[in-house]
Structures are given as C-alpha cells and as structure tokens.
Amino acid sequence: MNQVSEQTVHVERHGAVLVTVIDNPPVNALSHSVRAGLLDALERFEQDDASKAMVILCAGRTFIAGADIREFNKPPQEPRLGTLIDRLDACAKPIVAAIHGTALGGGLEVGLACSYRVALDSARFGLPEVKLGLLPGSGGTVRLPRLIGVEHALTMISEGGQIGSQEAREKGLVDTVISGDLKAEAIAFAQTVIAEGARVRRTSDLPVPPFDAGLLATKRTELAKRYKGRQAPQIAVDLIEKMASTPFREAAQEEYRVCRELIGSNQSKALRHLFAAEREAAKIDGVPADVKPRDINKVAVVGPGVMGRGIAICLLNADLPTTLIGRTEESLAKAVAAIRKTYEGNVKRGTLTPDEVESRMSRLSTTTGYDDLRDIDLVIEAVTEDLEVKKAVFAKLDAALNERAIVATNTSFLDIEALADSVSNPENVAGMHFFNPANIMKLLENVRSSRTAPDVLATITSLGKRIGKVPVMVGRSEGFVANRMLSKRSREAQFLLEDGATPQQVDKVLSGFGFPIGPFALADLAGMDVMAAARAARFARMTPREQQCDIVDKLAAAGRLGQKSGAGYYLYGDDRKPQPDPAVNELLAQHRQARGFSHRDVTDQEILERCLYAMINEAAKILEEGAAARPGDIDVIWTNGFGWPTHLGGPMFHADQIGLPRIKEALDRYSALVGEDYFKPAGLIERLAAEDRGFYG
Template sequence: MSDLIHYRLEEGLALIGLDRAPVNALDQTLRAALSDACERAAADPRVLAIILHGERELFSAGSDIKEFGTDASFAEPDLPSTLTRLAAIHKPVIAALGKVALGGGLELALACGYRIGEPNLRVGLSEINLGLLPGAGGTQRLPRLIGVESALNLILSGKIIGAENARLLGLLDRIAPSAERLLDEAREYAYELIACRAPARPVEAWPEPGEGLPDDFLARYRAEHEPTWKSRLAPRLVLLALEAACLLPLDEGLLKELALFRQAESSRQSKALRHVFFAEREAARIPGVCADLPLRKIMRVAVIGAGTMGGEIAMSFANAGIPVALLESDGQALDRGLTQIRGNYESSVRCGRLRPEQVQSRMDLIFGTLDYADLSEADLVIAAVFGTPEVRQQVFRTLDKVCKPGAILATNISSLDLDAIAATVTRPHDVVGLHFFSPASAMRLVEVVRGEVTAPDVLATVLDTARRIGKLPVISGVGSGFIGNRMFEPYAREANRLVLEGATPAQVDRVLTELGLNMGVFSMLDLAGIDMGFLACDSNRAGISHDASYCRLGEELHAMGRYGQKTGRGFYLHEGRNRKDDAEVIALAERLAGELEIPRDPMDDQEILERCLFTLINEGIQLLDEGIALRAGDIDLVWINGYGFPAHLGGPMHYAEQLGLGNLLVGLQRYRQTLGEYGETWFKPAPLLERLVAAGRKRIERF
C-alpha cells in the first residue's frame, strides 16, 4: 500500500485515510493509491463498510491545481473514472469529512453513499473561481442530492459553506459533536448501516433533478444572471452541465460534464484565472524576508484622520476584532467620522450582512481621540491624512515622539515619497506604506510599500497583519503612485485625450466594461471624486508628468464644481444610482479641443481599447523594469483587486502576454507614428518591452 494511504481493517470496517500533505490534493499519485485501496476494500469479504477520511484530520482541498492544463490532469487513473468506480462499490461507503472538503474533495464525498462532518467543516465547489466547472461528477450528483436550484447557486457562487448549512441543504447526513469524535462517530454510523442492511447508496432526494421544475426554469435563470457573467465562459458551461443533469441519465450526464470540463480547462479564461491563483501565492514571497522571521505583535492599532478613508481603515481592523484609536485634530470632524462609521455598520444591518448586536461590539473597538498621547501604546499607526508634504512630515515627527519603541509607522497616501517621510523620524526602519483602496472596509487590496530602509520584520509583520484583516497585500517599491495609481495615470490620460479627439465618456466606458472591467475610467473618476483626483495631481505635479491635453478637461470640471457623484455632476449627470450623458461635457471637450488644436473625429471602439490598455500595460512593464513591482503577477493582482480589471483575463500583464508582446510593441509604435507629437511623447515603448521582444520572450519578466 502506498505511503499516501493508510489502510486499516477494524471489525468489518475498512478505514482508508488520505495522507498527502498538506491538504490531500488529489493528484495522480494520490488518485492511484486511493483507487487501489478502494478496490482492495471492495474485494475483501471481511469488509462490510468503508470509511474514507483524512489521516491528519483534513479531508481534501480538492484537485492539484498545478495539474490543470497539463497531461497529468487526466493521467490514469483520472478523478472522474476513479469516482465512478467508487460510486459503484456494492458496500456502504461513508465519507468522514474533517476541516475542509472542497472542489474535487467534495466530489469525492459526493461519490460516497453517506457523509458525516465535523462541526467546523467547510465545504464547497469553488472551481468557478478558476474558470472551471466541477468535472468529476459534481454537476451531476449534487443536483440529485440537493436539487437543481441549490446546486446551481452553490456551484456558480463558488461559496464555501459551514457544516450546519451543508446539513440543511442535504450535503451531510450527520454532524459529529466534535472534530475529535468524527472518526468514532463515522464508525458508529457504519455499524448502524450494516445492522439495518442499508443499501450501498440511499435513494437520492432528487433522482430526476428536472422533475417539477418549470419548463423555462433554466432559460429564466440564464436571462436573470447572464448580465453579471459578462464575457465569462465558465458560468455558461455550468448551466449546460446542469441542463444535462435534468435531461440525461447519470452516466450520460457524467460524459457531458467531462466534455464541458475539458472545454473550460483548455480555455484562455481558465488559464488566466489559474495564473491569478498562483500569483496570489507568489506575492507572499518577498526577497530578503524569511518565512520564519519573528513578527512584531500587533494588538492595538491607531489611525490618524477620521475622514472617509481613515474611518474605513479603522473599520477594517475593528471587523477583525482589533482595537483601534481614531485620531482627529478637530472634535467636529471626529464626531462626523464616528457617526459615519456607525452609519456604515447600520447600513450593513439593513442589508443583512451584520446582526444588530455586532454593530455595538465593533463600535466598542473604535476609540475616538484628539490627543496624540492616546496613541502611545499602539503597535501600528496608519496616517490617512491629506495635506502638503510638510503637513504629513509633521505628523510623523509627532508620532516619532509619542509612539513606543517598536511601533510601526505607516502612511496610506500614494502621492508622497515614503523615503522622504522616513527621513524625518529617528526610526526610519519602522516606516512603511500601507495603501488601502476605497472603500477600505470592502476592498481586498493593500499595497505594502517597502522603503529604502524598511526593516524586514516590519515588512513581514504588516504583510501578516493585512492577511489577518482579510486583505491581499502586494509589495511595491517607493515611487509616485506606487503600482496602481502610477499605471492609472496614463490609462486616465488616454481616456481624457480620446474624449478631446471625439469619443464620449460613455463610449470609452462602454468599450472598457464590454471587455469585462467593473467600471470604465470616467465612472471611476466620478465615483472617487474629481476633486480628490485634482488634489492628488496638484499636490504632486513634479512626480507625475502631465500634458496639457490630459488634465484640462478634469481641471475645467473641477473649476465648475463638478466633482462627480457627490455633487450630482462630473463627467456624467448623476441621479441617485443612475448616470446619464451630459451634453455640457461634450461641448466643453469640443471647446478645449479647439483651443488645443486637437482634431476631432468619430472614434473607433478598437482604437479606444488599444490606446487605453496599451498605455496601461506599457507603464506596468516600465514599473517592473524600475523594480517598483517585483513581478508581473503582482501588477495583475493590483489591477484585478484594486481597479476591477477582469480576473478571467488574468490582469493587464497576463492579457498582454496572451495578446503577444510583439503585437503590443507594434501597436505602440503604430500609435506613436500616427498621433504626431502627442504619440511621440506618450507612446514610447518601455525599454524592457523592446528587450523582451528582441529576445523572443513570451512572458513579461525583468532581465
């Protein structure tokens, strides 16, 4: 028997324990060992029932993602055929589910006749997050167990649910009283099944999944949900697989599911989402920071600035149970900030995301103050204050005096020089950037900015702390705008220029959202506030290059008091949640184009897409060359999680690789030639891109 499987015979029971550290990933070697063990138990007349379990408590986190897209994915024995043979065993098979049963791990459990879980078990079919669908029986066995609608919602959401919800849905037959009792309870369950001569598989709750459903159920489901899927392939394939479950016998449905899975696995979208999956794991590996480096303890946090961003940052820590001191210089501003925080929580109650009692428990963790002395015991202080560089430097000089030794001093502002801030204090090694994205309590991304002398343990500690509060930290070097805003500048510049040349804000936004972005440039600018963008640019004109044709439109709107959604007018007219084109903006663009002697013509959608994305990608490649970003994958994570770039396209760097680096270079050179002086200025290819193409490289990487 393989070392990957522990096989024990106990008084009529075969206990088969999966032992593939760390998460019992169902790769080819474990599949082979599992298949052999199941065949052995099925053939042994002494075995009356079989229990599958995780030898180290955890059941299985699913398939080995590294195998997807390779020959190993379907190397014999493949998972679908392994589970088909398991489901055909003529003895009761009980899955004892510890900790997690995800993806292929849950499909393994579904192939068993009976399931028991521990109280803290988490289960789910999360293949949709990789651009896939369950390919080992999940789309066929699950609807027969819990019904079509519940199966669709579970598979398409990719959500992970707890043991009690799984039991209520019908995924679990029983829940053990504790994790420690799981295997004993599974044994007792097995003996009960033997005693009552239970069948190897009980009668399914929904043997004919389509029976009783309205004839147009799947069509209506598609019509209702398809707008949110945009260009994503996997949800559509899931729907086809569930249709097969409704129309076909199980064996034929399994074949249809397998064909659909292979289609998804070979798609560019799944390849892109697998790239994102591995990029997230790679982002945790930081040069010069050892995995076993001792961390500083972060028990208390302070946030300076009770404005929108400061309040949201404070909420992020309170949501994770970490006490926060929120400091303001003005009592009325502090009261407004605390009132806004409470309002945000109460809004979550109305939406059903929080219980009323949770509001007060989280508010109790946030302590408002006007006195820097109240920050003396904070382990981490985050400054979220706007103002001149001198004002921000004074904040850090004050923190240097009042904060205890070892406290980490962080800034949230992306338009300042972190090293200049660090130079103003006596402990520059304790200074780091933590750039949260708005709304900070909801957005997953945090850019962690490493200063020239930031200590490795400071970096390791803030990375760990970001994960503790549910964020995805991505390392950036010091540079104006860090990664995300540095790339947003040419992206927004090009969008503004296109409007001066004849496009409309709505046309530009439509082209970008049709690609899959959550929001277009102008919708984003209106949401963030044109005044905030103007202030950030105005305070850092030396750090970010500007062309008159780039900023004039935004500057004129700012001068007119059109700040975006907050004033009801920006690039669009806003009425509640609805936005409309504004002829006044088009007329303004026409006037400015005349003053700047910019020709205006109708704009082609393809040109809009290329000019916005090519400049965005080109800046990202330059960032990588400068060492501001460590990896192309880090850039992709920033733009997916901070700016709504479609994950199923893999982020802008992966998108460029799929487009072809040679094609990208040719496109930049074409616009450089055709756009005259403007093109010569703004479409110069990054030197790294030229080197990559000359060397025949297919991937974006520094060399």
C-alpha cells in the same frame, strides 16, 4: 498496495469497519498518489469479506480540498478522478465519507459518490471550480442536484460558494452532523449502518427533483450581470439543463468533456494564473520565509476621514483594539457615528448581528492626543495627501510610540523615503496603501522603503491577510503600481477627448472590455472637485500637453462636479444613471479649438489600445525599476484594485496573450501619433519583443 500510495493513504481495521486515511498535506489534494491509494484501499475493501463498511477520512486540518492544480497542464494519469469515483459509486458495500475542514471540488465529488456523508459541525462544502474558469468534471453537476435540488445545486456550481454543515444537513447533502470526535463517531455511524443491513445508497440512482421551468433562464440573466464576460457560469447552466433531461451516465460523460475543454480555455488559464499569482505575491522579495512578523495586538489610525474610518473598520473586524486619532472631538464623534452606521447597514443585510456590532464597537477608542500610545504596536497614518502635514504627524508619533512600533502611511503617491526621514527609527516605517472604500476593496499595496526592516515587511503582509486583504509588496515609485498605471490610462482618456472621442464612447469601450465602470463615469462618481485637486497636486510633474489638457478644471469651474451636483461628464437624474450632455460636447469642441486640435473620428480599437497599452508600457517600466518584483504582482494589483476582468488575467498576462511584438508595433505607431513622451516602448518591451518572448517567458 503500491509504494506511492502508501505515502499518502493508509488503512486501519476497526472491527467490521475499514478506515481509509488520506494524509497528503497541506490540504489533502487529490494528487495521483492519493487517487491511486484510494483505489488500492477500495480494492482491499471489496476483497475483504470481514470488512462490511468503509470510512474515508483525512488527516490534518481538512478533508480533501480539491484537485491538485499542479496536474492541470499535464496529460490525465490513471486512475483519473472520474475512474475512482465510478468505482466508489459501484461499490457493493457502503462507504461513509467523514468530513472536516472543507470538502471542495473533487473532494466533494468523492463524498457525493459515497453511500453516506457525516461531517463535523464546522465543516464546509463547495464546488468552487467556476472560480478557476472550470466546472466539476467527475460527477458534481449530475450528483449534487439529485441530492439537494436543482436550484440549490445550480447556485453552488455556477457561483462557487460554500455552505456549512447545518445547511448541508438541511438540504440533504449530509446525513448527520458531529460535534465530537469525528473518527470515533464516523466509525460508530458505519457500525450502525452495518447493523441495519449495510444498505448501499447510490446518488446516481436518484431521480432529478422537479424544479421551476423558468429557473434556468432567470439564472442565466443573473449570472450574465454578475459575472460579465465569464464563460463557465453560463456553461454551468447548460450542463444542469442537460443533466435534467439526460440519463445519468450520458450527462456525466458530457460533464467530463466540458471540463477538459475548459481546462484548455484562455479564461481558465487566466484565472488559474491569478490563483497562483496571488499566492506568489505573498512571498516578499528579498525577505526569507523564516522571518517572523512582529506581534500586533493594539493598533491606531491617525485621521478620522473617510479613508481612516474604512481602515478602522478593517482592523475592528479582525478583532484588533483600535484607537482612532483626530484633531477635534467633533471629527471623532462624526467618524464613530459613520462606523456604526456602516455596521448597522451590515445588520440590515444580515451579515452581522447586533451583538457582533457592539463587540466591534467596544474595541474602538478615540483621542485627540498622542500621549497614550506607548502600548500601540502599529499606527496607520491616513491624513491629507500633503507631505508637510504627514511629516508633522510622523514627528508626533515618533515622540509617543515605543521603539518597536511600526508606522505605516496610507499615502497614494508621496515619497515614503521622505516620511521615513521624519522619525528616529526609519526601519519601522512602511506604506499600507488602502483603496477606497477601504473596508470593501480587497487590494492592499504594502510599500517598502530602502530602510524598512524585513520583519516589518513580514508584519504588514501578515496583517494584510489578517484583515482580509490581498497584500502585494511594492517599492518606491510615485503612485506606486496601481495609481501610476491608472494615471496613464486617465491621461490617454483625456487626450482621446481632445482628439475627437466622446466620454460615452471611451466609457463604452472600456466597460465593454470588462472594467466595471468607464473612466469618465468613475470621475463623476468620485467628484470633479476631487479629480481637480488630484490634478493640481501633480501639476508641476506633468508634461506641457498634460498641463494644458484642463478639461477636468473646466468642468469643476462650471460647477459640474459629477453625480453630487447632477452634472459632470454626464447628466444625472434621480436614478443616478448617466446621460450624454450636449453641453459637454460643446465644452470639448471649444477646448479643441483653443488648443488647436481638429476633430477626427476615433475608432474603438484606438481607444482600447491607447488606454491599455499605455498601462502595459508603464508596467514594464515599473518592472525595470524594481518597483514591482514580478509581473504577477501587477496582475494581482489590477484585478483586485481597479477591476481588470479576472478572466483576462491582468494586464501583464493579457499582454502576453496579445504578444509583445504586436504591442511594441502599436506603441511605435502611437509614439508617432501622440508623442514619444507618452508611447515610447519601455526597454523591457523592446528586449522581450525582439526575442519574441513575453513577460512570463
């Protein structure tokens, strides 16, 4: 056995059973050393007449959790995974895969190439490559359907989801489920196989089970709707279609060819970029990795409104005892009822049981006072966006909490430094900016002040992960990162209406780009009264043109509040589908006339460039100011917070794909058209474009 292999794979003899153990922490990825080690172990097994069966298992917390993503951009190195799997499949003696933790991607493909599969009852299985813009490349699409049927396999491959051991057993993926000592029971299973004749079973020899002829067309339509603009899910259907009518070896070769092609695709590069960026975003700039988070055992939320309720649900879902603080018993009762109603909806959808609902509700308490908060470890303030109101709340919390308690504000744009001034321990103050609905949206913008303690920053990052969010640390800045960039897109959308575009044209262009909803349909969903209030809060800091672009105010004054009133930028019937309204066109025409704008035809390209490049330019300024530590943080924020299409990698990645010299040229052009106040290129873009570089080098 070669030296490299010995570092990650070793073998043990247990009578007639050879046990091959993979030990490549943290997730036993299929790096070259693991592949080489497995092949060495297989050759030893084949040459050893005394070994009648082999067990493959993994040390640590999981079975093979997939390929080594660090090798994706490198030339394939033998033994390739496909080479190893072909050898496993061809072995003349039975091999048992003993699975715990997760068997994902190439890990599951290894298991599929074995004669038998046994698993702990807690194990999970999946082919998640599609989430990285890829598809299995070592037999996953040709073996899995033969074992569990085309319909089930197509769902796992095209959506990238996981199934548990019991479901895997029911579908035929796993031979037996183990609840005790995996190693011991896997060896016992192998000994039984030997006693019964050491029969070899090859998945590649199985026929493709029959399936409904309309399945593939139905799945294509479903995937197109769910994964708008994504290539890999549709290609998965193509591969399954070919697999069903093509000899095994030919289908496997086509699968490998497609996988290699996808690795080089822009969509896969974008999705792999985001995969790495999310992990990088968890590293807090300036905070050493060994800083330990504070213990968080009891929490409180101030403000029982829509946002406070959503935050409370997040905390309750993480098994945290949560106190909800409100001004009146009536408001608190209303909030508790709303939280229960949300959970009851989960029960109807089958994602929670009634017992789980009662368990979570039992962790919720309410109060109108601040007297009993001494044992609270962290408070999240979610009251109205008024600095003086928030300062008053902070003062009450300062008097009630222990000196180690963290106070986090959910503000979306107020100055966190001013709030930190309101307490005696400003080092305990940070921001935790949730996005509405808080219990659903994945993004959490954690905000640092100049005085926030390092262990507080570590704590809110750790808590963000604990409650199922994607936490990203940002710095002091009005609107932080997400809303600050969104405000520039919103500004340009409004200005485009003044120039002659229609709401439906702007929405069509941006939804066509890949956003789940256009800005004007989104405004109608949020409510024009809400939009007008947000505009009023920022009015003093607006430019003269922004102040005078009062289309939102005019719609609100006319009672056109959006979906809730049946009319906003669009008309709405009982089906809540937006329809163009001539009355809005007339309102816009009157606005243009009053403001001195002449109507002109606005191209789709201009709409897309002005909306996107305004955001990218603002993002460059955010990086220059240090309000975001890395361009990847901005990409993570926008793909998780406002629906930037993941297969385009986020605004900074997308900018690099376009090229910053080209973006600078467009910014200069729009500076002349709209004004330097809005499109003067950021200094960072100027410098990088001059060097023909991008945000990522």
